[in-house]
Amino acid sequence: xxxxxxxxxxxxxxxxxxxxxxxxxxxxxxxxxxxxxxxxxxxxxxxxxxxxxxxxxxxxxxxxxxxxxxxxxxxxxxxxxxxxxxxxxxxxxxxxxxxxxxxxxxxxxxxxxxxxxxxxxxxxxxxxxxxxxxxxxxxxxxxxxxxxxxxxxxxxxxxxxxxxxxxxxxxxxxxxxxxxxxxx
Amino acid sequence: xxxxxxxxxxxxxxxxxxxxxxxxxxxxxxxxxxxxxxxxxxxxxxxxxxxxxxxxxxxxxxxxxxxxxxxxxxxxxxxxxxxxxxxxxxxxxxxxxxxxxxxxxxxxxxxxxxxxxxxxxxxxxxxxxxxxxxxxxxxxxxxxxxxxxxxxxxxxxxxxxxxxxxxxxxxxxxxxxxxxxxxxxxxxxxxxxxxxxxxxxxxxxxxxxxxxxxxxxxxxxxxxxxxxxxxxxxxxxxxxxxxxxxxxxxxxxxxxxxxxxxxxxxxxxxxxxxxxxxxxxxxxxxxxxxxxxxxxxxxxxxxxxxxxxxxxxxxxxxxxxxxxxxxxxxx
Numbered sequence: 135x136x137x138x139x140x141x142x143x144x145x146x147x148x149x150x151x152x153x154x155x156x157x158x159x160x161x162x163x164x165x166x167x168x169x170x171x172x173x174x175x176x177x178x179x180x181x182x183x184x185x186x187x188x189x190x191x192x193x194x195x196x197x198x199x200x201x202x203x204x205x206x207x208x209x210x211x212x213x214x215x216x217x218x219x220x221x222x223x224x225x226x227x228x229x230x231x232x233x234x235x236x237x238x239x240x241x242x243x244x245x246x247x248x249x250x251x252x253x254x255x256x257x258x259x260x261x262x263x264x265x266x267x268x269x270x271x272x273x274x275x276x277x278x279x280x281x282x283x284x285x286x287x288x289x290x291x292x293x294x295x296x297x298x299x300x301x302x303x304x305x306x307x308x309x310x311x312x313x314x315x316x317x318x
Numbered sequence: 319x320x321x322x323x324x325x326x327x328x329x330x331x332x333x334x335x336x337x338x339x340x341x342x343x344x345x346x347x348x349x350x351x352x353x354x355x356x357x358x359x360x361x362x363x364x365x366x367x368x369x370x371x372x373x374x375x376x377x378x379x380x381x382x383x384x385x386x387x388x389x390x391x392x393x394x395x396x397x398x399x400x401x402x403x404x405x406x407x408x409x410x411x412x413x414x415x416x417x418x419x420x421x422x423x424x425x426x427x428x429x430x431x432x433x434x435x436x437x438x439x440x441x442x443x444x445x446x447x448x449x450x451x452x453x454x455x456x457x458x459x460x461x462x463x464x465x466x467x468x469x470x471x472x473x474x475x476x477x478x479x480x481x482x483x484x485x486x487x488x489x490x491x492x493x494x495x496x497x498x499x500x501x502x503x504x505x506x507x508x509x510x511x512x513x514x515x516x517x518x519x520x521x522x523x524x525x526x527x528x529x530x531x532x533x534x535x536x537x538x539x540x541x542x543x544x545x546x547x548x549x550x551x552x553x554x555x556x557x558x559x560x561x562x563x564x565x566x567x568x569x570x571x572x573x574x575x576x577x578x579x580x581x582x583x584x585x586x587x588x589x590x591x592x593x594x595x596x597x598x599x600x601x602x603x604x605x606x607x608x609x610x611x612x613x614x615x616x617x618x619x620x621x622x623x624x625x626x627x628x629x630x631x632x633x634x635x636x637x638x639x640x641x642x643x644x645x646x647x648x649x
Binding site for chain 2: 163164166167170171173174175177178206207210211214221248249250252254255258259262265266267268269270271273274275277278279280282283284291296298299300301302303304305306307308309310312313
């Protein structure tokens with residue numbers, strides 16, 4: 135993605151002086167983290183790029199001037215709100231019949247997502263078999279079934295904080311396992 | 319988060335960030351976003367690792383229906399509830415499990431009531447011992463355990479000073495009473511299990527019923543109560559009261575077959591219990607270990623494997639040295 139163009143936006147009367155430079159600087163320093171943040175929430179790299187772009191544009195037009203630190207916080211808040219809007223729209227679209235099985239499927243994958251090939255899914259299963267049951271089951275319930283950690287917490291009596299740890303543990307383990315297989 | 323000193327640790331941090339940020343039911347706070355920016359900017363490799371775990375998670379979520387269903391079927395099917403505990407073939411058995419402090423043992427050993435006809439039995443770490451008592455009762459003494467018995471004209475008194483024991487009680491007119499620190503358990507033609515870890519005591523009844531009476535050490539717990547088969551009664555010193563729940567009690571006797579069973583127990587007490595079987599003592603460093611709960615089976619013969627898997631289940635780091643194993647909380 136290109137940095138937001140200062141030329142375009144300085145032409146816009148709504149952009150306060152000096153703002154374009156500040157936003158360009160934010161882009162240079164934090165764009166990767168912003169897109170990563172959004173991609174995690176939206177489960178789509180392409181949508182994350184779009185939302186990030188939109189957030190920069192809104193930031194350029196923001197009336198209240200602020201220190202650079204403020205601006206950074208604004209950028210993430212705007213982006214997070216835009217992401218919530220997207221998810222909301224998507225969840226309306228996604229009340230489709232397949233949700234009988236994946237009942238909390240808030241984040242229906244968008245077409246740009248590279249699905250795992252069958253062989254990779256098999257490797258994930260192999261990696262999961264190496265983990266304790268209470269770890270692999272939470273991972274599959276959350277990441278594959280799309281069940282919320284809060285709901286699993288209510289059902290199992292394990293805190294969502296602990297469940298989050300287990301999901302992360304399993305994810306890191308699978309990633310490592312797949313990387314090891316790939317380099318073999 | 320502190321800087322990583324290994325790639326697996328970096329991946330783990332990246333996965334933690336993914337788990338936090340991807341949770342749509344949470345709103346990232348300003349502090350969290352600031353921490354995220356710091357971490358992502360700290361090292362190019364951090365951002366790379368994050369992209370790799372994120373790609374895996376979303377690639378899995380986007381895998382075709384059949385692939386996802388197969389993973390759900392293998393890993394996410396709710397466990398069926400186990401069969402209710404089978405009644406014991408033995409007419410009456412008593413299992414007592416205790417972890418008493420060293421000074422408690424000294425105090426009890428000096429108690430005059432035990433002095434004259436008392437018999438002392440002990441085992442070392444990792445060793446069980448079968449004992450035939452004079453009344454015909456059988457005792458299987460667990461590892462690293464100490465038991466005193468005193469049989470009088472009216473009563474068969476036993477004190478488990480530390481460790482664990484399984485009693486097969488011979489039926490007769492004299493009562494059979496097991497003293498386990500804050501609680502005293504009287505067999506009423508029954509089978510039951512007592513676990514004592516410091517002041518915390520849990521009684522599980524497998525057959526018949528028992529009468530449980532608090533001693534002076536548990537004065538706040540109220541009066542005596544009776545528990546029947548399938549019930550578990552815990553006395554928690556922090557709460558100062560009994561808690562009654564249902565349990566598959568035969569699992570509590572698995573220690574005789576290399577299976578230590580724990581149900582939602584504080585990790586520091588779990589470690590203390592396992593220590594009776596571990597050639598190298600396990601030691602927890604942070605007080606937070608008491609806040610972590612553990613449910614599951616530990617096989618003393620496969621302790622190394624359990625320790626290796628422990629960080630998968632709980633936020634812990636295990637450091638195995640030549641003389642001891644140290645368990646650190648990581649959160």
